[in-house]
Amino acid sequence: MKRVVLGLIAAVVLGACAAHEKTGDRAAAVGDWKAAYTSYRQALTSEPDNPELKVKFDAARSKALQDAQQRAQTCAQVNDWGCALAESDFALSVEPGNAEIATFRAHAALQVALGQLDTAVTQAQQGQYVDAVSLMDRALQLSQAPEVTTRAEDVRRIVITQGRVQADQSLHDGNFIAAHELAQLVLRLDASASAWAQNIAAEYEHFVTEEVERLSREGDAARAQHDWGRAQQSYAAALSLRQGGRAAPLEEYVRHMGLAEQRIASQDWNGAADAYHVALRTGQDDGYATHQLERVQLRPYRIVLRSLMVTPGRPNGRAWVGSSNAVFTRLANRVSQMAQRRQNYDLMVDLALSIPQENRPQLRVEVHHPDGLHLTTQGRNGIYTAYDAEFVAVANAFDERRVSFHVYMDGPQGSELVGSVDVPMRELVERRDVSLEGHSVLSLRLLTSVGNGRQPGPYAGMTRVLTVPTRPGVPGGQPVHTATPIK
Numbered sequence: 098m099k100r101v102v103l104g105l106i107a108a109v110v111l112g113a114c115a116a117h118e119k120t121g122d123r124a125a126a127v128g129d130w131k132a133a134y135t136s137y138r139q140a141l142t143s144e145p146d147n148p149e150l151k152v153k154f155d156a157a158r159s160k161a162l163q164d165a166q167q168r169a170q171t172c173a174q175v176n177d178w179g180c181a182l183a184e185s186d187f188a189l190s191v192e193p194g195n196a197e198i199a200t201f202r203a204h205a206a207l208q209v210a211l212g213q214l215d216t217a218v219t220q221a222q223q224g225q226y227v228d229a230v231s232l233m234d235r236a237l238q239l240s241q242a243p244e245v246t247t248r249a250e251d252v253r254r255i256v257i258t259q260g261r262v263q264a265d266q267s268l269h270d271g272n273f274i275a276a277h278e279l280a281q282l283v284l285r286l287d288a289s290a291s292a293w294a295q296n297i298a299a300e301y302e303h304f305v306t307e308e309v310e311r312l313s314r315e316g317d318a319a320r321a322q323h324d325w326g327r328a329q330q331s332y333a334a335a336l337s338l339r340q341g342g343r344a345a346p347l348e349e350y351v352r353h354m355g356l357a358e359q360r361i362a363s364q365d366w367n368g369a370a371d372a373y374h375v376a377l378r379t380g381q382d383d384g385y386a387t388h389q390l391e392r393v394q395l396r397p398y399r400i401v402l403r404s405l406m407v408t409p410g411r412p413n414g415r416a417w418v419g420s421s422n423a424v425f426t427r428l429a430n431r432v433s434q435m436a437q438r439r440q441n442y443d444l445m446v447d448l449a450l451s452i453p454q455e456n457r458p459q460l461r462v463e464v465h466h467p468d469g470l471h472l473t474t475q476g477r478n479g480i481y482t483a484y485d486a487e488f489v490a491v492a493n494a495f496d497e498r499r500v501s502f503h504v505y506m507d508g509p510q511g512s513e514l515v516g517s518v519d520v521p522m523r524e525l526v527e528r529r530d531v532s533l534e535g536h537s538v539l540s541l542r543l544l545t546s547v548g549n550g551r552q553p554g555p556y557a558g559m560t561r562v563l564t565v566p567t568r569p570g571v572p573g574g575q576p577v578h579t580a581t582p583i584k
Contacts, residue, residue: 325355392494419455486558
């Protein structure tokens with residue numbers, strides 16, 4: 098096994114070497130000696146004893162060095178000292194001990210540094226102090242020649258003198274951040290400004306303390322309103338001034354609360370639950386994340402159809418079935434009036450149960466769940482009837498999918514649609530006890546409870562529905578539905 102592994106490693110190394118050599122050959126063919134030199138050097142690290150590769154490398158090295166020196170001289174002749182410096186840097190990397198190249202490189206670096214300092218002086222005079230000092234530092238890294246250090250002192254003097262004035266003005270204007278940053282820059286260049294910079298730092302710290310608390314209070318107010326985006330902005334602004342403190346866990350809390358709401362909007366229930374869990378771990382929850390986590394988690398719910406009441410008769414006043422008579426008319430009018438005024442429901446039920454037997458339709462309720470579940474109760478006589486039918490479905494308090502209920506009247510000629518109602522699953526989950534109303538449906542009462550240990554799909558007191566084509570002449574022109582028990 099060890100030999101196999103070593104063989105694979107050797108194959109990889111040789112493959113890399115061959116690839117670098119081919120790259121070097123292509124570069125040499127077009128006269129790109131820098132690229133050829135680099136590729137051959139990489140190839141030699143994998144195969145240092147290859148004589149042919151050594152010859153190629155030496156030739157490319159000589160050509161690359163010659164090209165770099167020529168280009169450096171050409172750039173210097175047109176005062177392109179940045180180009181001259183870059184070419185001499187490459188040449189020194191090829192032949193580090195070449196004194197002639199080193200001398201040329203020092204002269205090129207001097208010229209580049211002086212050019213940078215000229216720019217730095219202009220920037221300092223224009224109040225661009227940070228940029229000026231940064232450019233001054235780069236110039237001093239390039240060259241420590243007397244001309245450079247003298248010109249750098251000019252930059253330093255301007256920044257110290259004008260910077261102190263500008264910092265004092267910023268402090269007077271209430272711009273504590275700008276004053277403090279500039280004072281620290283001046284202090285870096287002039288140690289004698291320590292006492293002055295410390296006074297500004299004290300003013301800055303006092304400002305930061307008050308500003309952090311103000312921003313945190315703004316975050317608290319937004320958090321109380323569940324405006325997570327605004328709360329996060331406030332806490333993040335406080336943290337930008339000072340890390341840590343009470344704003345840190347609160348920023349994490351509202352950030353994940355906002356993330357949870359975004360995931361709810363995209364119906365990513367598991368992602369939302371994960372975000373609420375992270376929010377809870379911050380220790381900053383006031384109970385809201387706990388409540389929302391409970392609402393977002395998917396669970397099986399047992400939905401029970403308890404009772405149904407429809408209007409005593411059709412919209413034209415006629416009974417659903419049988420002949421209208423004085424008793425029916427009086428009871429129907431009374432039930433209709435009470436329904437309109439939303440009066441005593443128990444009395445309405447008593448009156449509904451008093452409807453003459455011949456005027457009681459045989460009603461059943463079909464359930465259409467968005468998961469594809471299609472069920473029906475058994476037919477029962479009366480404009481009011483109690484049920485004990487149920488089904489189980491998985492949902493949460495944000496589930497906008499609608500479950501619909503269709504009330505049918507069955508007769509010798511088939512089934513006629515009496516009325517339909519629907520409701521989002523979230524409302525069943527949240528309210529638990531719901532009474533739905535719709536065209537010709539006075540009340541369809543539903544009770545919901547957590548179906549602990551139940552799986553989605555099971556049902557009781559109902560059967561599955563098979564739909565067959567519409568029969569000609571059926572009142573209402575509705576499809577005929579046949580209830581077929583599942584055995």
